[in-house]
Amino acid sequence: MDKLILGGCEFSSRLFLGTGKFSSNALMGEAIAASGTEMVTVAMKRIELSDKEDDMLGHIKGENVRLLPNTSGVRDAEEAVFAAQMAREAFGTNWLKLEIHPDPRYLLPDSTETLKATEKLAAMGFIVLPYCQADPVLCKRLEEAGAAAVMPLGAPIGSNQGLRTKDFLRIIIEQSGVPVVVDAGIGAPSHAAEAMELGASACLVNTAIAVAGNPVEMAKAFKAAVEAGRMAYEAGLGSRTEGFTAEASSPLTAFLD
Amino acid sequence: MFSEEIKKYSWDETTERIYSKTGDDVRRALSKEKCDTDDFMAMISPAAVPYLETMARLSRKYTQERFGNVMSMFIPLYLTNSCTNSCVYCGFHVSNKMKRTILTPEEMVNEYKAIKKLAPFENLLIVTGENPVLAGVPYLAKALDLAKPYFSNLKIEVMPLAAEEYAELRKHGMNGVICFQETYNAANYNIYHPRGKKADFQWRVDGFDRMGQAGVHSIGMGVLIGLEKEWRTDVTMMARHLRYLQKHYWKTKYSVNFPRMRPAENGGFEPNVIMSDRELAQLTFAMRIFDHDVDISYSTRESARFRDNMARLGVTTMSAESKTDPGGYYSYPQALEQFHVNDERTAVEVAAALRKEGIEPVWKDWDSVFDALDTGSTGKGTAA
Numbered sequence: 001m002d003k004l005i006l007g008g009c010e011f012s013s014r015l016f017l018g019t020g021k022f023s024s025n026a027l028m029g030e031a032i033a034a035s036g037t038e039m040v041t042v043a044m045k046r047i048e049l050s051d052k053e054d055d056m057l058g059h060i061k062g063e064n065v066r067l068l069p070n071t072s073g074v075r076d077a078e079e080a081v082f083a084a085q086m087a088r089e090a091f092g093t094n095w096l097k098l099e100i101h102p103d104p105r106y107l108l109p110d111s112t113e114t115l116k117a118t119e120k121l122a123a124m125g126f127i128v129l130p131y132c133q134a135d136p137v138l139c140k141r142l143e144e145a146g147a148a149a150v151m152p153l154g155a156p157i158g159s160n161q162g163l164r165t166k167d168f169l170r171i172i173i174e175q176s177g178v179p180v181v182v183d184a185g186i187g188a189p190s191h192a193a194e195a196m197e198l199g200a201s202a203c204l205v206n207t208a209i210a211v212a213g214n215p216v217e218m219a220k221a222f223k224a225a226v227e228a229g230r231m232a233y234e235a236g237l238g239s240r241t242e243g244f245t246a247e248a249s250s251p252l253t254a255f256l257d
Numbered sequence: 258m259f260s261e262e263i264k265k266y267s268w269d270e271t272t273e274r275i276y277s278k279t280g281d282d283v284r285r286a287l288s289k290e291k292c293d294t295d296d297f298m299a300m301i302s303p304a305a306v307p308y309l310e311t312m313a314r315l316s317r318k319y320t321q322e323r324f325g326n327v328m329s330m331f332i333p334l335y336l337t338n339s340c341t342n343s344c345v346y347c348g349f350h351v352s353n354k355m356k357r358t359i360l361t362p363e364e365m366v367n368e369y370k371a372i373k374k375l376a377p378f379e380n381l382l383i384v385t386g387e388n389p390v391l392a393g394v395p396y397l398a399k400a401l402d403l404a405k406p407y408f409s410n411l412k413i414e415v416m417p418l419a420a421e422e423y424a425e426l427r428k429h430g431m432n433g434v435i436c437f438q439e440t441y442n443a444a445n446y447n448i449y450h451p452r453g454k455k456a457d458f459q460w461r462v463d464g465f466d467r468m469g470q471a472g473v474h475s476i477g478m479g480v481l482i483g484l485e486k487e488w489r490t491d492v493t494m495m496a497r498h499l500r501y502l503q504k505h506y507w508k509t510k511y512s513v514n515f516p517r518m519r520p521a522e523n524g525g526f527e528p529n530v531i532m533s534d535r536e537l538a539q540l541t542f543a544m545r546i547f548d549h550d551v552d553i554s555y556s557t558r559e560s561a562r563f564r565d566n567m568a569r570l571g572v573t574t575m576s577a578e579s580k581t582d583p584g585g586y587y588s589y590p591q592a593l594e595q596f597h598v599n600d601e602r603t604a605v606e607v608a609a610a611l612r613k614e615g616i617e618p619v620w621k622d623w624d625s626v627f628d629a630l631d632t633g634s635t636g637k638g639t640a641a
Contacts, residue, residue: 140507174291177504236285236295252313255566256535 001230004201006179007095007127007148009066013038014196015226016068016181018206019060020046021158022215029059031209035219041068041097041204044087068129070097076110077117084121096121097151098130107157111138115145122146131183134165139172139180150176151183151204154195158207160187163194173199189218189225196229197237258466260459262501263494268442271298272490278302287311292547297496300543301489309535312542316571319549327619328611329552329574331380332604333414334368335583336360336400340386342453344439346483346518346526348596349386351453358583359391365400369407371587375578376604379621381408382435382576387416387454394422401429410623412475416454417464423471430628433475434468436461437514440484441494449484465498469506476502476509477554482537483518483528492540496547512552512574515540519558519596534563538570545571557598564600565610577607 004011016039022028032040040060048054060067069087074080077100084096098121100114101107114130115138121128127148132138134152142150152172155161162185163169173180179201186192192203205222212218278299286296287308299305300312337359340349348355360368372378383400385392401411412433413426423434438461440446446458455461468476478499480491492515499511515537518528532540537559544553554574555564564575579598580586600607608618 170291175504175507252317252570253310253538255562256309256538 001227002234004179006201007129011038011202012036013223013226014202014230015192015222016041016183016202016204017209017219018204019043019056020206021210023210025056025059027215028056028210031215031219032060032065034216034223035209036223038064039066039068039202041070043072044069044083044090045073047090066095067091067093068095068097069093070099070131072099072101074100075102075113076100077113077120080113080117081120081124084117084124084126088126094125095127096129098128101131101157109133109153111135114138115141118142118147119145129181134168134172136168136171136175139176143176143178147178149179149181149201151181153184154182154191155185155187157184159185160208161185162187162191163198166194166198169195169200170198189221192222193225193229193232196226197232199233202226258463259498259501260463263441263443263462263498266494266497268444268487268490268494271493272487274298275302275487275489275493278304280304280307283308287315287546294493294496294500294547297543297547298489298493300546301492301540305539305543306535309539309542312539312546313570316542316545317569319545320569320571320573323549324573326569326615327617328568328572329380329622330376330378330604330608330618330620331382331412331574331576332372332375332378333382333384333556333576333579333581334372335384335581335585336365336396337385337388337392338583339388339391340453341389342387342450342455344450344455346449346481346528358589359388359396360584360588362399362403364584364588365403367587368584369404373407375586376608377620378604379409380412380623381410382412382414384414385416389416389454394418394425397426397431398429401426401431405430405625409621409625411625412477414477417461418467420467420470423468423473427471427473427628430625431473432623432625432628433477433510434473435477435479435512435514436464436468437479437481437516438462438495438498439479439481441480441491441498442485445485462498465502466505469502469509472508474509475512476506477512477514477552479514479516481516481518482532483530486530488530488532492544496544499548499551510552512554513544514554514556515544516556516558519599537563538567541567541571557600558596559599561600561602561607561610564607565614568611568614568616575607575611577602577604 004014013036015037017037019042069091071080071083074083080100100110102110109132118128118130129149130142130147131151139150155164181202182195182200183204186205187208195203209215209218275298282299283305286292286299338349339357339359343351410432411430414435443458450456480495482488485491552573553571555572556576557579611618
């Protein structure tokens with residue numbers, strides 16, 4: 001499997017994990033370890049920034065695990081920039097998952113504010129990974145604004161509905177000059193495999209693991225699914241059985257005879 | 258810049274890969290919704306020959322879905338045959354003893370008026386040899402200014418320019434640029450282009466990046482078939498170049514050309530390869546299946562019969578009644594031409610033939626008001 005290059009760093013695992021919704025921090029820590037992930041996002045709002053011994057962070061720290069603070073909770077670009085600066089100070093990292101969802105029901109990303117914030121934060125030296133709509137033009141604009149990757153959604157956060165935006169993800173992957181990480185909506189390992197088969201660079205999964213009957217086993221299942229999907233993509237998928245059939249007569253090319 | 262990108266690809270290895278493609282590779286490509294350059298290689302390979310009819314059907318289907326039953330019509334106007342280059346295959350070769358002409362502003366206007374009498378052409382392609390001193394950017398700007406009242410869409414096919422020069426010409430109404438790389442084989446490029454500014458491979462191949470950076474709306478590419486024996490390798494390199502440009506300059510519309518070398522007054526250069534109609538058809542189908550959206554342009558280099566038959570099968574842009582000599586429509590209707598055309602029908606005859614095939618010739622599909630509105634917003638280059 002090819003390594004993923006993102007923000008100038010190499011990743012062997014193409015599975016990113018979110019850290020919300022676990023029944024305990026200890027269980028979360030086990031799931032992270034089982035998943036083999038090297039990138040874990042954590043909501044700044046969940047962390048006691050002044051507490052160096054924060055329990056949640058304590059369970060994330062692993063040798064190969066990069067911490068990706070996210071701005072979940074902010075409602076516009078201005079708040080996002082402020083939160084990002086706090087995150088940089090608190091976690092000592094330039095990496096940032098930019099999330100701006102002013103809508104508290106579906107947590108859908110605000111495209112206009114996300115683009116504005118990406119521009120500002122990239123100029124400030126952040127490695128910005130914006131969570132965004134599966135909008136191909138927006139993704140190109142984010143890339144031009146300096147995003148290190150784009151993170152289009154498969155379906156609303158936490159919905160477990162799978163790749164409802166598949167047709168647009170396909171265009172985004174085709175056009176993108178930066179890694180495409182499918183974020184949100186991935187509810188089952190098969191969804192993750194499907195995203196990887198499409199050519200996504202990575203998947204970000206949270207709810208589907210955190211609320212599974214056995215989160216640790218589910219984390220292993222996602223690890224396998226992401227690897228299988230990526231291997232299939234790199235190997236080149238075979239042809240479908242439908243499609244074309246040979247024609248007995250050749251009226252269209254007869255003029256070439 | 259693509260001159261860096263192209264270093265990733267070995268010419269010989271690409272050739273080997275094309276010839277190692279199998280029927281399975283072709284079937285896989287034909288059943289895909291979106292093909293990559295590997296699929297393109299399969300479709301242009303000898304292994305795809307038995308699938309020609311299937312490819313024709315797919316090509317027709319995708320062309321109809323995306324473009325409908327129409328053909329965009331354009332006409333070229335050569336402003337000068339003065340050229341400082343020495344391309345061994347070209348009639349404008351610097352040491353060719355021929356009468357050289359550079360149209361005056363008055364002559365340009367006469368040509369514009371004469372073209373409008375042929376057919377309702379709105380897409381004009383302004384062509385020059387490479388003479389930056391006598392027919393450089395200010396000269397082209399003048400030609401564009403004078404053409405604007407007559408044509409709604411102006412493109413140029415001239416020597417590669419600097420990004421600022423493309424941007425400058427955009428202000429004069431230039432909407433598109435066509436430039437043929439001729440060949441992507443850097444090792445042999447100078448055999449065909451030994452002297453003059455055109456001898457600089459890198460300057461030419463990076464010209465497309467500069468067009469993209471300048472926000473040119475429409476970019477046309479081409480490989481001159483007849484130079485490299487392995488034309489399949491050459492067009493594969495072009496397909497890679499196309500994908501590269503699409504990713505970097507994503508607001509630009511692209512067109513491709515596969516000009517087959519024609520006889521010219523050129524001191525007897527013989528093509529290194531002759532591409533048959535069957536092969537050109539296969540290549541055209543492959544390009545359409547590879548890219549559903551790219552414009553595929555056929556010029557009057559191709560025969561009337563071949564053009565009429567291919568009009569439904571992938572081609573989306575055609576020239577008609579072209580003269581390849583400067584001032585050929587009015588001022589100098591005698592031979593000072595770059596090459597001899599093949600389809601010698603009038604534009605009215607070509608249009609009638611297309612209608613007979615169920616295709617509507619479209620003369621106008623752009624308006625210069627969009628150029629005037631342009632704020633210079635571009636798909637600026639992003640590091641991929």
